[in-house]
Amino acid sequence: MASKVYFWNLRASMKAPYDQRIHRLLERTGFAGHVASGELAAVKIHFGERGVTGHVQPLMVRPILAELTRAGARPFLTDASTLYVGQRGEAVSHAMQAALHGYDPLLMGAPVIIADGLKGASQVALPVHGGKHFKEAFIAADIAEADLLVSINHLKGHELAGFGGALKNIGMGAASKQGKMQQHVTTGPLVDEAACKGCGACVGICAAQALALLDGLDGKPHVLLNLDACRGCGACFLACKNGGLTINWQTDVAEFLERMMEYAAAVLLSRPKPSLHISFVTNVTPDCDCMGFSDAPICPDIGVLASLDPVAIDQAGIDLVNKAEPLWPSHLPKGLKAGQDKFLAMRPNLPPAMGLDYAEDLGLGSREYELVAL
Numbered sequence: 001m002a003s004k005v006y007f008w009n010l011r012a013s014m015k016a017p018y019d020q021r022i023h024r025l026l027e028r029t030g031f032a033g034h035v036a037s038g039e040l041a042a043v044k045i046h047f048g049e050r051g052v053t054g055h056v057q058p059l060m061v062r063p064i065l066a067e068l069t070r071a072g073a074r075p076f077l078t079d080a081s082t083l084y085v086g087q088r089g090e091a092v093s094h095a096m097q098a099a100l101h102g103y104d105p106l107l108m109g110a111p112v113i114i115a116d117g118l119k120g121a122s123q124v125a126l127p128v129h130g131g132k133h134f135k136e137a138f139i140a141a142d143i144a145e146a147d148l149l150v151s152i153n154h155l156k157g158h159e160l161a162g163f164g165g166a167l168k169n170i171g172m173g174a175a176s177k178q179g180k181m182q183q184h185v186t187t188g189p190l191v192d193e194a195a196c197k198g199c200g201a202c203v204g205i206c207a208a209q210a211l212a213l214l215d216g217l218d219g220k221p222h223v224l225l226n227l228d229a230c231r232g233c234g235a236c237f238l239a240c241k242n243g244g245l246t247i248n249w250q251t252d253v254a255e256f257l258e259r260m261m262e263y264a265a266a267v268l269l270s271r272p273k274p275s276l277h278i279s280f281v282t283n284v285t286p287d288c289d290c291m292g293f294s295d296a297p298i299c300p301d302i303g304v305l306a307s308l309d310p311v312a313i314d315q316a317g318i319d320l321v322n323k324a325e326p327l328w329p330s331h332l333p334k335g336l337k338a339g340q341d342k343f344l345a346m347r348p349n350l351p352p353a354m355g356l357d358y359a360e361d362l363g364l365g366s367r368e369y370e371l372v373a374l
Contacts, residue, residue: 001366001368002312002366002368002369002370003307003308003309003311003312003365003366003368003369003370004028004029004307004309004312004369004370004372005305005306005307005309005312005313005316005369005370005371005372006025006028006029006305006306006307006372006373006374007303007304007305007316007320007371007372007373007374008021008022008024008025008303008304008373008374009302009303009373009374010282010301010302010303010304018060018063019063019066021304021374022063022064022067022304023063023067024374025304025306025374026064026067026276026278026306028306028372028374029276029306029307029308030308031071031150031274031276031308032067032070032071034148034273034274035068035071035072035073035148036072036147037072038072038073038074039072039073039074039147039148040073040074040076040146040147040148041068041073041074041075041076041146041147041148041149041150042075042076042078042115042142042143042146042148042149042150043061043064043065043068043075043076043077043078043110043150043152044078044079044115044143044149044150044151044152044169044170044173044174045061045077045078045079045151045152045169046079046154046169046173046289046290047077047079047088047094047097047098047101047103047112048097048101048289049086049087049088049097049289049290049291049292050086050087050097050100050292051291051292051293051294052289052290052291052292052293052294053283053294054154054156054283054285054289054294054297055101055154055289055294056152056153056154056280057102058101058102058103058104058107058108059102060280061077061103061108061152062107062108062109064150064152064278065077065108065109065110066109068148068150069109069110073147073148075110075150076110076111076112076113076146077098077103077108077110077111077112077113078112078113078114078115078140078142078143078146079094079098079114079115079173080114080115080116080120080140080143080173080174080175080176080177080180081094081114081116081119081120081176081177082180082290083177083180083181083184083237086290086292089120089237090118090119090120091114091116091117091118091119091120092118094114095112095114098112099112113142114142115140115141115142115143115174116140116141116142116176116177117141119235120176120177120235121176121177121178121235122140122141122142122176123138123139123140123141123144123176123178123179124138124139124140124141124144124145125137125138125139126139126144126266126267126270127266127270128262128263128265128266129265129269130265130361130362130363131258131262131265131362132258132262133255133258133259133262134182134259134262134263134266136266137175137179137182137262137263137266137267138175138176138178138179138182139174139175139176139179139263139266139267140174140175140176140179141176143174143267144174144267144270147273148273148275148276149170149267149268149271149275149276150275150276150277150278151166151169151170151275151276151277151278151310152169152278152280153165153166153168153169153277153278153279153280153313154279154280154282154283154289155279155280155281155284155314155317155318155321156283156284156285156286156287156288156289157284157285157286157287157288157298157331157342157343157346157347158287158288159287159288159291159347160253160256161253161256161257161260161354161355162253162257162343162344162347162350162354163314163317163318163343163354164288164289165279165310165313165314165317165318166277166279166310166313166314167260167261167264167310167311167314167355167356167359167364168260168264170263170264170267170268170275170310171183171260171261171262171263171264171267172260172263174263174267175263177235177237179263182259183256183259183260183263184256189225189230189236189237189245189246190245190246191222191223191224191225191244191245192243192244192245192246193222193244195242195243195244196222196223196242196244196245197242197244198213198220198221198222198223199241199242200213200221201239201240201241202223202236202239202240202244202245203223204239205235205236205239206235206236207235208229208230209226209229210225210226210227210229210230211223211224211225211226211236212224212226223244223245253349253350253351254351254355257351257354257355257358258355258358260355261355261358261359261362261364262362264310264359264364265359265362265363265364268310268364269362269363269364274308275308275310276306276308277305277306277307277308277309277310277313278304278305278306279304279305279306279313279314279317280304281301281302281303281304281305281317281320281321282301282302282303282304283297283301284297284298284299284301284302284321285297285298286298286330286331286332286346287331295330295331296327296329296330296331297327297330298321298326298327298330298331298332298342298346299321299324299325299326299327299342300324300325300327302320302321302324303320305317305320307369309365309366309369310359310364310365311356311359311360311364311365311366311367312365312366312367312368312369313369314356314359315356315367315369316369316371318343318354318356321342321343322339322340322341322342322343323338323339324338325338326338326342331346332345332346333345333346353367
């Protein structure tokens with residue numbers, strides 16, 4: 001059965017400016033009917049790494065928060081810590097980065113709460129039903145425990161997943177450090193002996209006692225990793241300030257996508273109420289907002305989508321991007337025509353459905369959709 005995806009093409013007027021268009025868009029989803037007064041609503045969003053300019057801007061988000069408040073909810077903006085060490089690797093730096101990009105609580109009318117705690121270890125284990133890879137998923141506690149979940153997505157390309165939309169924002173974005181580690185790698189971290197200073201900071205923080213400090217062949221202390229003992233919590237990445245521990249990004253892409261979809265299923269299918277998904281198909285950059293820069297868009301701005309079905313909204317977003325005229329100069333190969341798959345053209349090693357077929361199998365939604373224009 002086709003799911004409804006509501007679409008606004010960015011046309012506005014004096015009588016129907018941005019905030020009124022957003023009101024109409026969200027009203028059509030019926031999400032307000034699921035809100036009880038005083039419920040805490042986690043609004044999951046990517047605040048953008050430093051140097052990024054293509055992320056969803058605060059001005060575009062304020063009317064969404066106002067709609068949630070009008071419906072009776074108490075929204076808070078949220079994300080979880082990154083696995084890599086950057087501006088969003090722990091809660092203090094992450095909250096400051098959100099503020100630097102304009103997500104100030106007094107301006108937005110909602111606070112910023114980093115959902116997995118100070119160092120990314122505040123998590124809840126949620127069951128994964130019918131998955132190939134996991135029986136449980138480690139999810140940022142404040143997202144798991146919120147009464148409502150709203151996902152605000154910037155649809156764009158992604159260097160590993162192919163594209164980022166609603167399911168990636170939830171599956172990867174809502175995971176704790178341990179959850180992100182499980183999805184990205186099947187082994188533990190890599191030890192770079194040349195960069196390791198032998199300080200022992202990672203050894204002291206490793207709860208699994210998988211790390212030890214031993215003298216290397218050069219007589220200097222180096223870290224030794226016991227992969228069998230490693231739980232993949234990711235705490236050592238945050239502890240190491242010298243680059244002595246790095247992430248092993250080498251993984252089978254199809255299996256990575258399946259693992260990510262299982263995490264999305266753990267978050268969304270455990271909730272007693274539907275979740276709302278809002279996708280901005282604007283500034284469609286080739287890469288993730290984690291990259292530290294925003295490359296030239298691959299197509300013109302298209303519009304804003306809203307749906308209660310994360311699979312349908314992702315499929316609709318991909319289809320709209322592929323139908324659009326390609327833009328150059330951009331990461332797209334020359335000669336690509338409107339109607340051809342832009343994401344697969346940039347990364348031909350991807351499985352054609354980019355994990356949405358598996359998400360459908362898990363019961364997350366339908367790839368069949370009806371696009372309902374305002």
